[in-house]
Amino acid sequence: MIRYTYDTNQIEIRESKNEGDVTFNVIVKTDDMRDRVKQLRAFFEENNDYTDAMFYSHQDGHYEVIVRNNNYLIFLLHAFRFRCLESISWT
C-alpha cells in the first residue's frame, strides 16, 4: 500500500480508481505549485509513452490526470520529485 502526503495549502488531490487506470483530480492553490505541476506534466508529455499519464486542464484551473495502473507508482515518484508531494511511503 502506497501512501502520500501533500501541503494542503498549496494543492488538493483526489484519487479515484477506474478499470485500467487511476484518475487524480488536482486543485492547485498557488502559482509556485502550478509551475511544479506544469513541470510534472511536461515530463510525462515529453517521454515516448503517450498514455502513461494524460493531463487535462479544465476551465476552473483544476487538472485531471489519468494514470495507467502500471504507471501509478512511477507517477507518484515523479510528483514527489517535482515537489508536488511532500512524502511518499509504503505501509
Added chain:
Amino acid sequence: MTNQAIFAIGLFLLTYAFIISEKIHRTIVAMSGGLLMVLFGVVTQEEALHHVDFNTLGLLVGMMILVAITAQTGVFKYMAIKAAKVAKGNPLQVLIYLCLITAVASAFLDNVTTVLLMVPVTFSIARQLQVNPLPFLISEIIASNVGGTGTLIGDPPNIMIGSAVPELDFLAFLINLGPIALIILAVTIALLALIYRKDLKSSPELQAKLMDLNENDEITDVTLLKKSLSVLGLTILGFMLHGVLHLESATVALAGAFLLLLLTGEHYLEDALGKVEWNTIFFFVGLFALVSGLVETGVIAMMAEAAIEWTGGDALKTSVLILWLSAIASAFVDNIPFVATMIPMIQEMGSLGINNLEPLWWSLALGACLGGNGTIIGASANVIVAGMAAKEGHHISFLGFMKVAFPLMLLSIIMAHAYVYLRYFL
C-alpha cells in the same frame, strides 16, 4: 544486358525483399544496398553521390526542424482540443474534425510529422470520451496520405518528384493535385464516418467533461508560438513563390528553419536537430545510391523502353499504367523506394518519345501517395502510427486496416483515374 546490370538488378531485388520483410530496419537495409553498389564497383562513389537528391533531404530536414520547434508551443494540442470542443464532444464529429486537421497539416507540413503530432492528442481525446482510439488513428492515417497528396511538401513521393522535375513547383502541385485531393478527402471522410458511426459512442457526461477542457492552457510559450507561426507562414509563402524566385524548395525550408533558430536562440538548436528523423534521411540516401546502380547500368532505360513498347508510346495509356501500377505497388511496398525507381524511368520515357511528361508525373504522385493507403505498410505515416499504437497496447492488424483502407484506396484511384483523363486528355 551486362553482368553489372544483372548484378545491379539482383542486389536491388534483394534489398527490396529485405525492406518488405521488415526483418532488419529499412534504413540499414537501404544503406547496405547502396554501399554494396559502390563496393562491388557497379557505380563509383562519385556517381552514387551524384544521384543523391540533396534537395529532397534538405527539404525534409528543414521542415522537421521547423515543426519540432513549433510543436513545443502546444499549438497542435490546442487545435485538436478546440476541434473536439467545436464538435461538442460528439465522437463522430471529433473524428471528422481530427481528419480535417490531419489532412490540412499534412499538406503544409508533411504527413509523417503531422501524424507524430496528432497521435498523442488523439489518445488523450479518445480516453476522455472513453472510446476506442483505433477508428481515429486509422482515419488519421488515411487523411494524412490524402492531404499530403495535394502539395509538393505533403508526402515524400511528392517531395522527390518536385525535386527531380524543377518545372513542377509548389504552385504546380497545388493547382494540379490540390483539387482532386480535396474531392477525395471529402468522399473518404464521409465514408469513414459511415464505417465508424456505430463504434463511436460516448455518454453526455463524458462529452460535457470534454467541453470543460481549457485549450488555452495547452499553449506553453506565447512568444515562441508567435515566432514559430510567423516563420511557418513565411516558409509556406516561400514555397508558393519558389518557382518565381528561382529557389529550390530545400533552400526555402532550410531558410525557414534557421531563421526560426536565429529568432529563438541556440538553446533550441540541439533539441531541434535531435528531433530530425535521421533514420528517414539515411533511408533516402541509401535508396538514391541503390537506384543509381540501376540507372548507370542502363536497367532503368530498358524498363522504360519495355513500358513504352507495352503502351505503344501513348501518353494516356502510359499515365494509366503508371497510376495503377504505382497505387498497387505502393500499397504493398513502401512508396519511397518505388518512387525512387520510377523517377528515372519516367525521365527516360521523355527521351523515348513521350513529349508531355506532366500527366505521367501527376499519375505517379497520385498513385504513390494514395496507394500508400492500401495497407498498413504502404506509407511511412502508416508504419509510424501503427508503431505508436502498438506501443500503447492498440494493435492495428494488417488485415483489419486493409479491410477499411484498401477499398477506400481503390475508390480514390478510380477518382484519380477519371481526373487524369478529364483534365489532361479530354
